[in-house]
Amino acid sequence: MQLLFQAEATGRSVSDVLTGGDYALSDGPLEPFASELALAADAHQTEADDYIKRFSERWDMRRMPSVDRSILRLSVCELLYFPDIDASVTIAEAVVLAKMYGTDNSSGFINALLGNISEAIFEQQVFCSDEFKQAVAAVEKTSELDADEQSTELDTAAQLDKQTDKFNASGTNEKPDEQSTEQTPTNDTPDSQAPVPADDEKEC
Numbered sequence: 760m761q762l763l764f765q766a767e768a769t770g771r772s773v774s775d776v777l778t779g780g781d782y783a784l785s786d787g788p789l790e791p792f793a794s795e796l797a798l799a800a801d802a803h804q805t806e807a808d809d810y811i812k813r814f815s816e817r818w819d820m821r822r823m824p825s826v827d828r829s830i831l832r833l834s835v836c837e838l839l840y841f842p843d844i845d846a847s848v849t850i851a852e853a854v855v856l857a858k859m860y861g862t863d864n865s866s867g868f869i870n871a872l873l874g875n876i877s878e879a880i881f882e883q884q885v886f887c888s889d890e891f892k893q894a895v896a897a898v899e900k901t902s903e904l905d906a907d908e909q910s911t912e913l914d915t916a917a918q919l920d921k922q923t924d925k926f927n928a929s930g931t932n933e934k935p936d937e938q939s940t941e942q943t944p945t946n947d948t949p950d951s952q953a954p955v956p957a958d959d960e961k962e963c
Contacts, residue, residue: 760856762789762797763829773801800836807835814875818868826860827869834873838880846877 766773777794789797800807811831812820820828834853837844850873857865 760826760829760833760860762793763800763833764825766801767825767829773797796833796837796841799840800833803836803839804832806839807832810835810876810879811872814872814879824862824865827857827862827865830856830861830865830869831872834869835876835880838873838877842884846881850874850877 762773762776766776769776771779777789777798808820811828815823823831830853834849837849838846841849850870853873854866854870857869861869
């Protein structure tokens with residue numbers, strides 16, 4: 760945090776401050792991880808600032824104390840690029856730094872802001888992960904298969920309905936034909952045996 764603060768105060772990059780050997784640390788030499796984190800925070804400052812601006816709606820970053828900005832940038836970078844470190848640990852360390860070097864309101868402000876940012880980063884990492892994409896693809900594939908099966912079942916049912924209707928229609932048409940072939944008993948004399956009227960009995 761002190762390294763970021765000094766870099767911002769002098770208008771130089773973290774790398775320049777480190778290689779120049781003119782940085783001043785109150786707690787002695789810089790540990791390798793601290794140097795790595797500070798360099799990452801400097802390299803990804805624009806992205807960290809975007810998150811800070813997005814979630815500090817009523818606060819202009821230029822109005823924030825320089826110490827608060829440095830703590831936030833360092834912490835957001837850690838949340839983004841050091842996933843092995845639990846978010847709760849990152850936020851707790853930021854609160855400790857805020858109480859040590861910030862104002863009376865710094866710790867509460869930083870705690871709330873980093874809490875919201877960490878949730879957003881977590882959701883983004885989950886939605887962009889390969890595991891999440893594979894899970895979504897599997898669900899979509901299952902839905903497509905279910906839709907195809909349902910469509911096939913509907914087509915089969917429709918074909919059965921057509922065959923049933925055709926069968927019923929065929930049975931209705933054949934029934935009158937069968938009845939028409941039946942001979943109804945009658946007392947009339949067949950035409951071939953009808954008596955031929957005499958000449959004087961023929962109609963004019």
